[in-house]
Amino acid sequence: MNDLLYLSIQYIRYHSKKLFALILAITLVSWLPIGIQSIVNQTADQLLSRAEQTPLIIGASGSPLELSLGSLYFRSHPASNLNYSELQKVEEGGLATAIPLYFRFHAQGHPIVGTSPDYLDYRKLRFSSGRPMALLGEAILGAEVARVTGLKVGDYIISSPESVFDIAGVYPLKMPVVGILAPSLSPDDKAVFVDIKTSWVIEGLGHGHQDLNNKKASRQILKKEGNNIVANASVRQYNEITKNNLESFHFHGNNDTHPLSAIIPIPKDKKSSTLLLGRYLEENKDTQIVRSKKVIGELLDTVFTVRDYIVIGVFIIALSTAAIALLVFYLSLQLRQAERFTLSHIGAGRIQIYCLMATEVITVLLISVGLSALLTLGTQHFGIQLLQTLLLT
């Protein structure tokens, strides 16, 4: 047996390049369909789990898919906004707690999500450093944002203007970073979180400026109407909220009309959920409520169809690879005819010769299957993370 093993190993060493090519080809074609299935299923599970964690989303009337994708992944902002008064309507009667979302703005390419502290508990987000936002103007960074920007607690992040050329538009706001979230392997890693009121400050609905009652502000006054001072456009507005100017920040008009991108309702129980659904399905033409799992599920059906076509294609390639591999083995056997003759003449038995010939096939198959199994295991455990890392870099 040792002689057989020795001869087999020597054969493999001598033909290592050919065998390596065969192993690589068979490993890839046997792993690819399984790997693709695994990654697509894992991605689908992640997408669906995000949607399952967020069963209902309320938004302005429009595309349910755009609302779901925007609210779950902060990819795009819906075409129309909700009013803040809608959040109060949701909470009236105690049917549900409502979490506001406003993700119109960005900071260095990362979405700024205006929300309430309830969002952190809802998503079970934890901190690797720092604390949640407590005051107007404070920001917390997702793990990926912190990694890419290199920002730490105590640093600052500045919101991006929507358009370089719109000088009368949204002013950048410099926000202190008070917390960094631990990785959650979700879109929350790539977002900057602020209080909903901070996002309204970024929009310009709230601001802080010098006290117009002060004598030094006389040049900033257009006119006085009774107890009301009308300021002109030269009033300098603060672009950073600090302990010293926090008191000066205020909102004009009614908060009820301030914008939201979406609301995540958290119904008290199943009955409340049904009542809430019924309320929106009956009453509102300006607003909609979507079941995000259903919407994402429909999107995934399309993805699965594409996946199935790819898998069929890979399967056909696998068949052709198998045919080529068989041809290579057959040709290899033919070439080893002289070897078999020599072995027979030096006293090797028939079974020993067959075993030696079979070594090549068995070795290639065993190693391929082993590697394929390892790759499959690796894909199941690390595939999504690797893919995300590759896509990000």
Place this chain on the structure above:
Amino acid sequence: MTNDYFNIAFLCFLVLIVGCSDEKPKEKNNSGPINNAVLITTLNYPLFYFTTTLAGDWADVSLPVPGNIDPALWQPSVNDILALQKVDLIILNGAGYSNWITKASVPSSRLIDTSENFVDQLIEIPSDTTHSHGPQGEHSHGDYALTTWMDISLAKKQVTAIARALSEKWPTHEMSVIKKEKELLKKLTTLDESYHAQARKLAGKNIIYSHPVYQYFERRYQLPGYSLHWEPDQMPNQEQWELLNKLSHNKDSLLIWEDFPSQKIIEKLNHMQLKYTVIRPMANKSIEPTLKTNWLEEQKGNHQRMNNL
């Protein structure tokens, strides 16, 4: 030779396994309290009293404002705000009281504005300045008088707002809350009637208030007066005494204090032969350890002092 190959393969396998392990970064736990106690925070003493009366037997009711600070002027620290994010309900007075809440990150679902249902009865401060930007711009908000509970009819509405919020959020305690609400409203009605009776006796007097915290009291009990800006523990200056003298001279005057004035002030008032009494709004708990009382008892004390005039 064969053993060498196996050893190398085994080592490679080990390296693969160790290299592919991922270390989770250290995480900070930001979860809330471990136990399931109901946590309710109130932001002034009357609300604390009302809430404790309605739910004190099944909820942990707190008033985080230190005893030596006027809750209307209290500015919470970051840690105070983070603690507020963890409670189940925050009872607000409304009317601009605790205005810091507009700049703090606190979920709106936990906030109960007890003045929401009588916004039309709030008293605007007439001298307050607002501003707008440009001729068409919206005005900023003016300020309202804060001590809504000094009008006992409004205090009753605040009690009802708290009871409704408690019943909605914790329906299992609804019956108990309703029962206690009825009892408390009855006591407040009695107090309201007592104030009316005492106020009728003071009709026609020249009332001077030591501090502008009685706007709702003045309106409810028909006791309009002039408000000074005096503190009971700070001796007024000469100019202030002259103003008081001018306001009270040759008139049947009564000076109403928000708390017991210092001995030196009492002596001066006695010298001026100016009557005074104490009607305590009790916005915060008393810090005197010997004064074991509650808000309602303090209001009864107010009534008693008015009766003793």
